[in-house]
Amino acid sequence: MAKIILKGHKGIGGTAEGEALVCQEPVNLMADTGNVWTDPRDTTFTNQIGTPSVYGRSFAGKVLVFPTGKGGIFSTNIMMDVAEVGSAPKAIINVRAHPVWVALSIVLNIPLVDRLNKNPCKVIETGDWVKVDGRKGTVEVTKKKD
Amino acid sequence: MQLTKDEEKMLSGGYGEGYRRAIEILVKLGEFYDAKRLVPISMAYLIVGPSPSKPGKASEWLNEMVDLGATFRCPLALVPLDSSSFSAYDLHKKLGAVFAYGGTGHPRNLLCLPVFGQHIVADGTAVTHYMNSYIGARANTECFVGQYSAAIVGKTPEYGFHLSRNRVGKTLFDVKAELKDETDWSALGYYISRTMGKNYWEVPVINGINPHHITHDELISICSSIPAYGACVHSLLVGVSPEARTLEEAFGGKKPKQRFVVGPKELQGVYDTFSTSKEKPDMVSIGGFGVNLSIEKVLKLASLLEGKKVSEDFPTVALIDGPVRVVADRTGISDILRAAGVRLSMEEVFKERGVDGAEFFNYPVICAKRMGWNTLVFADAKSCHYMGNQDIEPVLKPVEDCVKIALSGRMEAR
Numbered sequence: 001m002a003k004i005i006l007k008g009h010k011g012i013g014g015t016a017e018g019e020a021l022v023c024q025e026p027v028n029l030m031a032d033t034g035n036v037w038t039d040p041r042d043t044t045f046t047n048q049i050g051t052p053s054v055y056g057r058s059f060a061g062k063v064l065v066f067p068t069g070k071g072g073i074f075s076t077n078i079m080m081d082v083a084e085v086g087s088a089p090k091a092i093i094n095v096r097a098h099p100v101w102v103a104l105s106i107v108l109n110i111p112l113v114d115r116l117n118k119n120p121c122k123v124i125e126t127g128d129w130v131k132v133d134g135r136k137g138t139v140e141v142t143k144k145k146d
Numbered sequence: 147m148q149l150t151k152d153e154e155k156m157l158s159g160g161y162g163e164g165y166r167r168a169i170e171i172l173v174k175l176g177e178f179y180d181a182k183r184l185v186p187i188s189m190a191y192l193i194v195g196p197s198p199s200k201p202g203k204a205s206e207w208l209n210e211m212v213d214l215g216a217t218f219r220c221p222l223a224l225v226p227l228d229s230s231s232f233s234a235y236d237l238h239k240k241l242g243a244v245f246a247y248g249g250t251g252h253p254r255n256l257l258c259l260p261v262f263g264q265h266i267v268a269d270g271t272a273v274t275h276y277m278n279s280y281i282g283a284r285a286n287t288e289c290f291v292g293q294y295s296a297a298i299v300g301k302t303p304e305y306g307f308h309l310s311r312n313r314v315g316k317t318l319f320d321v322k323a324e325l326k327d328e329t330d331w332s333a334l335g336y337y338i339s340r341t342m343g344k345n346y347w348e349v350p351v352i353n354g355i356n357p358h359h360i361t362h363d364e365l366i367s368i369c370s371s372i373p374a375y376g377a378c379v380h381s382l383l384v385g386v387s388p389e390a391r392t393l394e395e396a397f398g399g400k401k402p403k404q405r406f407v408v409g410p411k412e413l414q415g416v417y418d419t420f421s422t423s424k425e426k427p428d429m430v431s432i433g434g435f436g437v438n439l440s441i442e443k444v445l446k447l448a449s450l451l452e453g454k455k456v457s458e459d460f461p462t463v464a465l466i467d468g469p470v471r472v473v474a475d476r477t478g479i480s481d482i483l484r485a486a487g488v489r490l491s492m493e494e495v496f497k498e499r500g501v502d503g504a505e506f507f508n509y510p511v512i513c514a515k516r517m518g519w520n521t522l523v524f525a526d527a528k529s530c531h532y533m534g535n536q537d538i539e540p541v542l543k544p545v546e547d548c549v550k551i552a553l554s555g556r557m558e559a560r
Contacts, residue, residue: 009178009180010177010178011178012174012178026377028377031532034515036198037198038198039198040198040199048537068345068346069346069377070346070375070377071270071271071287071346071373071377071379072377073193073195073270073271073287073288073289073290074195074196074197074289075289076204076289076290076291077194077195077196077197077198077202077203077204077289077290078197078198080197080202080203080204080207081197081198081199081202081203081204082198083203084199084203096346096347097178098287098346098377099175099179099286099287099288099289099292099306099346100287100288100289100292102175102178102179103171103175103288103289103291103292104289104291106171106174106175106291107171107207107291
């Protein structure tokens with residue numbers, strides 16, 4: 001299986017791999033994953049207007065790929081509690097990362113890379129196997145079998 | 147990143163583990179954005195905010211910093227004077243915080259302000275927007291980790307809106323519509339927010355509004371709605387923003403990347419987005435979640451409601467807090483509004499229904515979901531936007547119409 005290598009800016013954290021969940025819209029955990037307020041284990045995207053491309057899917061244990069964060073300064077509070085119950089994403093890939101998501105990746109040591117040489121939201125599809133290296137700022141994509 | 151000797155000492159633990167952790171976060175953040183150095187901040191508006199779990203890892207993180215001996219090196223670290231931060235009063239006292247009105251999501255009632263050109267940390271997106279756009283201070287959007295680390299170290303990495311080159315305009319919005327009140331201003335902010343997409347780094351320039359006809363409260367209103375859709379925390383209003391005395395200055399001598407015209411049709415489009423076919427609302431909220439009322443609005447409400455009675459079928463709330471609340475209480479305006487059946491905080495509404503309101507603080511979606519509300523009338527676009535996300539039907543109306551609906555108990559024909 002051919003692998004696709006994406007190169008970006010030096011990122012946050014070390015290495016991680018997992019199945020990709022690709023969201024085409026910017027994400028704000030405050031508004032887009034409503035169920036975490038009652039149960040931090042439930043990281044389902046609940047916002048049909050804000051994040052229709054991943055509506056009904058959970059980011060727990062996935063490599064979460066999305067264009068950028070859209071504010072939501074309490075996203076860090078949410079992700080810290082989500083990580084505590086083991087439901088954080090394995091890694092995060094952005095087109096260009098929002099400062100709140102950079103800070104939450106730093107404090108939780110979640111690998112995050114951005115500014116890649118190709119648009120990750122186009123190259124990567126949900127279900128692809130993705131390896132992220134935060135130190136090198138690289139992403140290795142193995143396409144899922146059709 | 148170039149660190150001073152003192153910063154190197156802090157990073158290697160020379161001032162203790164609390165400071166080491168804080169500066170390590172700032173250095174990682176700075177390196178991610180290619181910042182060349184840390185710059186001193188003159189002040190910090192801080193907010194921890196709500197967590198899903200109780201007490202939550204966020205407050206645990208903060209308590210750990212205190213246990214590790216960290217205190218604020220920033221000259222003025224402000225924590226909002228409200229119930230949610232009071233619960234952490236001792237913790238903030240240990241850190242060396244000053245308690246003040248202001249912050250908590252809206253730039254009204256700010257007791258202390260930075261001056262032009264200073265680097266600061268500035269609460270949530272609306273306050274950050276106000277500081278960047280109308281004071282000309284410099285701030286990025288930071289979560290509590292970025293905010294508290296900066297306040298502890300007394301510095302922040304110089305990236306994003308701390309750099310002059312990122313502060314010039316990118317996109318032009320020519321306003322050709324008459325803005326009648328704060329609700330129209332919030333609709334304009336929402337239109338700009340939605341049109342620009344969701345890019346943190348964009349700097350919209352607003353042109354065509356006569357500065358002599360603008361009230362400061364209208365600026366507060368647009369600061370809340372511009373970040374609503376896409377986290378934009380810096381815009382330039384030509385003739386008003388200190389970095390945009392002229393259109394040329396706003397764009398730093400360059401040409402706009404894109405130009406949009408905002409006429410009556412575009413503004414009406416925002417009102418149409420937030421409308422309903424229902425006959426009755428589940429709540430009328432004048433002042434929204436994180437968009438509280440000005441003195442001017444409170445006086446207007448009192449004149450519209452004095453001697454009248456709002457419908458008992460649903461709650462009507464006028465969100466009045468901080469210094470505005472003090473004035474309203476002392477001048478008898480609060481009594482006039484209460485006599486008309488208006489509630490002055492969400493907490494009162496919850497209490498009447500036997501619900502502990504403290505946990506709902508600033509959670510618009512959760513509030514409505516738990517209370518089983520669906521159709522909610524607001525006088526500002528930010529509240530509408532947050533509600534509209536999750537099967538809740540928000541309705542945007544000017545204050546006069548909100549009052550009519552509250553009195554008649556029925557949605558008026560549009």
